[in-house]
Amino acid sequence: MEMTTADLEQLGQRAQTASATLAQCSTTVKNTVLTAMAAALRTHASEILAANARDLENPQVPAKFVDRLKLTADRIDAMALGLEQVAGLPDPIGNVDRAWKNAAGLMIAKQRVPLGVIGMIFEARPNVTVDASALCFKTGNAVILRGGKEALHSNQALVQVLRAVLADQGLDENAIQLIQDTSHETAAKFMQLTGYVDVLIPRGSARLIQTVLQKATVPVIETGAGNCHVYVDQAAQLKMATEIVVNGKVQRPSVCNATEKLLIHEAVAKDYLPTIIQALRDHGVEVRGDAATQAIVPDVVPATPEDWGTEYNDLIIAVKVVQSEDEAIQHINRYNTQHSEAIVTDNYQAGKQFQQRVNAACVYINASTRFTDGFEFGFGAEIGISTQKLHARGPMGLAELTSYKYVIDGNGQVRQ
Amino acid sequence: MEMTTADLEQLGQRAQTASATLAQCSTTVKNTVLTAMAAALRTHASEILAANARDLENPQVPAKFVDRLKLTADRIDAMALGLEQVAGLPDPIGNVDRAWKNAAGLMIAKQRVPLGVIGMIFEARPNVTVDASALCFKTGNAVILRGGKEALHSNQALVQVLRAVLADQGLDENAIQLIQDTSHETAAKFMQLTGYVDVLIPRGSARLIQTVLQKATVPVIETGAGNCHVYVDQAAQLKMATEIVVNGKVQRPSVCNATEKLLIHEAVAKDYLPTIIQALRDHGVEVRGDAATQAIVPDVVPATPEDWGTEYNDLIIAVKVVQSEDEAIQHINRYNTQHSEAIVTDNYQAGKQFQQRVNAACVYINASTRFTDGFEFGFGAEIGISTQKLHARGPMGLAELTSYKYVIDGNGQVRQ
Numbered sequence: 057m058e059m060t061t062a063d064l065e066q067l068g069q070r071a072q073t074a075s076a077t078l079a080q081c082s083t084t085v086k087n088t089v090l091t092a093m094a095a096a097l098r099t100h101a102s103e104i105l106a107a108n109a110r111d112l113e114n115p116q117v118p119a120k121f122v123d124r125l126k127l128t129a130d131r132i133d134a135m136a137l138g139l140e141q142v143a144g145l146p147d148p149i150g151n152v153d154r155a156w157k158n159a160a161g162l163m164i165a166k167q168r169v170p171l172g173v174i175g176m177i178f179e180a181r182p183n184v185t186v187d188a189s190a191l192c193f194k195t196g197n198a199v200i201l202r203g204g205k206e207a208l209h210s211n212q213a214l215v216q217v218l219r220a221v222l223a224d225q226g227l228d229e230n231a232i233q234l235i236q237d238t239s240h241e242t243a244a245k246f247m248q249l250t251g252y253v254d255v256l257i258p259r260g261s262a263r264l265i266q267t268v269l270q271k272a273t274v275p276v277i278e279t280g281a282g283n284c285h286v287y288v289d290q291a292a293q294l295k296m297a298t299e300i301v302v303n304g305k306v307q308r309p310s311v312c313n314a315t316e317k318l319l320i321h322e323a324v325a326k327d328y329l330p331t332i333i334q335a336l337r338d339h340g341v342e343v344r345g346d347a348a349t350q351a352i353v354p355d356v357v358p359a360t361p362e363d364w365g366t367e368y369n370d371l372i373i374a375v376k377v378v379q380s381e382d383e384a385i386q387h388i389n390r391y392n393t394q395h396s397e398a399i400v401t402d403n404y405q406a407g408k409q410f411q412q413r414v415n416a417a418c419v420y421i422n423a424s425t426r427f428t429d430g431f432e433f434g435f436g437a438e439i440g441i442s443t444q445k446l447h448a449r450g451p452m453g454l455a456e457l458t459s460y461k462y463v464i465d466g467n468g469q470v471r472q
Numbered sequence: 473m474e475m476t477t478a479d480l481e482q483l484g485q486r487a488q489t490a491s492a493t494l495a496q497c498s499t500t501v502k503n504t505v506l507t508a509m510a511a512a513l514r515t516h517a518s519e520i521l522a523a524n525a526r527d528l529e530n531p532q533v534p535a536k537f538v539d540r541l542k543l544t545a546d547r548i549d550a551m552a553l554g555l556e557q558v559a560g561l562p563d564p565i566g567n568v569d570r571a572w573k574n575a576a577g578l579m580i581a582k583q584r585v586p587l588g589v590i591g592m593i594f595e596a597r598p599n600v601t602v603d604a605s606a607l608c609f610k611t612g613n614a615v616i617l618r619g620g621k622e623a624l625h626s627n628q629a630l631v632q633v634l635r636a637v638l639a640d641q642g643l644d645e646n647a648i649q650l651i652q653d654t655s656h657e658t659a660a661k662f663m664q665l666t667g668y669v670d671v672l673i674p675r676g677s678a679r680l681i682q683t684v685l686q687k688a689t690v691p692v693i694e695t696g697a698g699n700c701h702v703y704v705d706q707a708a709q710l711k712m713a714t715e716i717v718v719n720g721k722v723q724r725p726s727v728c729n730a731t732e733k734l735l736i737h738e739a740v741a742k743d744y745l746p747t748i749i750q751a752l753r754d755h756g757v758e759v760r761g762d763a764a765t766q767a768i769v770p771d772v773v774p775a776t777p778e779d780w781g782t783e784y785n786d787l788i789i790a791v792k793v794v795q796s797e798d799e800a801i802q803h804i805n806r807y808n809t810q811h812s813e814a815i816v817t818d819n820y821q822a823g824k825q826f827q828q829r830v831n832a833a834c835v836y837i838n839a840s841t842r843f844t845d846g847f848e849f850g851f852g853a854e855i856g857i858s859t860q861k862l863h864a865r866g867p868m869g870l871a872e873l874t875s876y877k878y879v880i881d882g883n884g885q886v887r888q
Contacts, residue, residue: 076805080828158850162839171861172831250685254861269666275691275862296884303886389492411879412496415588423578423882432887433878434574445587445670445875446691447863459861462849463827466839468712470719471848 068252107213170196205238279440282312289401348377417450484668523629586612621654698728698811705817764793833866
């Protein structure tokens with residue numbers, strides 16, 4: 057069923073109507089609904105698994121997608137648990153960031169409100185359907201979901217369960233809508249639904265995000281790509297450095313906050329490179345190196361110029377020897393994706409310089425880049441990690457799904 | 473001299489290089505430079521006026537642009553004063569919004585940083601060149617200016633003065649750059665300078681802003697359009713209502729926070745409409761009315777459906793009688809530009825309902841819509857008024873020209 061622009065506008069209009077009532081929903085009602093959604097997922101687990109089985113039967117699903125796509129009773133329970141956790145989080149809507157009296161005597165309050173209608177574009181993971189719906193609903197936003205075609209039946213089953221709960225609780229079920237037509241043409245039209253969609257959040261591969269950035273006319277929050285560096289300074293504790301580099305590279309290599317590059321000050325390179333390279337190889341990591349690294353550890357894979365800008369998402373790391381911290385910072389600012397960067401040092405000035413001058417969402421002294429995460433930050437949830445500077449940067453929790461309005465109380469003031 | 477994409481990328485690269493040093497500039501240095509810029513404008517007033525005279529000599533400048541374009545010694549002094557005022561404002565860069573210790577013992581601080589490179593696209597007012605440069609510089613952002621072709625000589629002269637001060641003070645003069653090629657083709661390329669420009673802020677007519685929204689691939693902050701309403705509730709003090717409506721409409725009708733529409737509860741329409749319409753006409757306002765208004769004041773101009781969505785920027789107002797506050801809110805949310813809306817009422821519930829349910833940057837009880845302004849809000853400056861929900865909403869001062877980064881101090885933490 058191909059959707060026309062008019063179909064999409066209708067869908068956008070329904071989302072807008074739902075968002076207006078949703079914005080006025082009390083926290084108590086929202087939490088009740090989220091808890092009921094969790095229960096409904098558990099109750100309807102068998103239908104969801106049956107729909108998921110239909111997706112998995114599709115012979116066109118690439119083998120590497122199967123694990124992301126596959127649901128089990130445990131995974132459905134994890135989604136339900138996620139809904140309950142979001143119910144337990146503080147609701148940012150209605151909070152007043154600050155309030156003041158202006159010169160004319162007006163009381164001005166900057167109050168948190170929902171963004172309105174959020175468009176989520178994602179790939180094969182059905183859990184994003186539930187996670188994103190929960191976070192958008194808790195923050196009073198209507199959501200329009202466009203998941204990958206591989207997960208269509210799973211997403212349909214999940215959204216049906218969530219919408220039935222909304223209807224049961226007397227709320228507008230169009231607070232959560234799924235685009236059933238997974239064609240690229242319809243996706244492109246969705247990205248241009250200005251006037252209906254307030255922000256698009258793509259989640260998935262670098263290619264997906266680039267497509268959205270190029271095609272969208274609706275504002276986009278860019279997420280995900282992470283070409284993260286660890287710089288081992290001459291004043292580093294080398295044992296700590298090894299733990300941070302190995303953790304950043306091997307603990308979960310496929311994710312965006314994994315460490316992809318290692319920069320080492322030349323003063324410690326000769327002694328330290330053999331140790332750290334061996335430690336990485338012990339974990340199955342392929343080590344690529346620049347000329348200086350090759351001179352010290354001759355059997356590394358020679359790094360090419362493309363390596364410096366590449367996010368491997370794999371057990372590969374590229375190593376470069378730098379002559380100074382300044383060179384390390386300049387290299388990072390040239391090649392990074394503004395995600396997460398770390399220095400290992402015991403030198404106060406070196407650490408502070410690095411934090412101030414490196415251009416990234418998260419800049420660490422003496423810690424693994426893997427900490428860039430809404431849960432690790434204590435936000436209790438995460439809808440993605442922003443790599444842009446506008447609106448939100450770094451891990452995005454509930455607060456980042458809000459905007460604000462100024463509510464102003466007067467007693468007859470007019471402008472002079 | 474037509475600019476190629478490569479020329480623009482070079483200009484973008486120079487801005488990025490300048491922004492990296494600018495981000496590390498101390499507040500003291502920035503304030504010294506701003507004060508020196510003010511002095512330099514006064515010193516070079518005669519050159520600036522000569523350049524402005526060349527712009528004014530151009531027979532192709534539309535008559536209505538002449539007042540916006542014209543500089544005088546007083547106007548140059550006002551620009552210099554503006555620079556000195558910005559020097560006196562607190563610097564938001566480096567401020568920590570909040571800091572906390574996470575479960576793993578990391579100290580996480582959310583610290584204000586510049587956006588990076590800001591692109592300003594504007595029309596015939598040369599003062600925007602100086603205002604925008606001052607606000608961007610104070611917040612550590614490099615700025616690329618693209619002013620209207622009518623003001624090219626004036627803008628060249630102003631930018632030359634500002635850049636000479638930067639060079640004098642040992643700073644990178646590319647912190648402020650002017651695009652000298654004012655063709656539409658080059659403007660379109662500029663709007664697509666992703667990777668170099670972090671945000672575009674268009675300032676000017678609705679048509680300019682729409683063009684930027686459609687052509688830009690760089691994130692845009694939408695500013696300016698204001699179809700602002702005043703709703704006179706049945707519980708309004710009518711004398712106060714008249715003062716608020718007349719002030720909103722006539723005090724400066726050409727600006728975006730001027731009142732464009734008047735909604736009146738039917739319970740007070742019969743008694744009040746003749747009074748308020750007479751008061752508006754006494755100030756030379758053309759009053760248009762819906763059928764119910766025409767029934768009470770027969771000689772109003774009949775309002776057409778297009779009136780409800782039109783921003784007049786002129787001494788015109790359209791009046792509509794509504795049966796309830798609910799109808800007023802729904803009408804506003806359908807036709808407004810999310811700028812500024814006001815209710816006049818002494819009823820507590822009516823006021824609070826209006827503030828919570830109306831979707832706009834600024835929602836007033838018992839005050840003129842004309843207060844939506846960075847100076848009136850106490851921000852000490854204004855780069856524009858955002859009518860979008862992402863990043864910034866309403867009057868944008870220095871704080872709205874910043875992003876943030878997380879600076880994180882650890883002592884060897886790795887992710888479990």
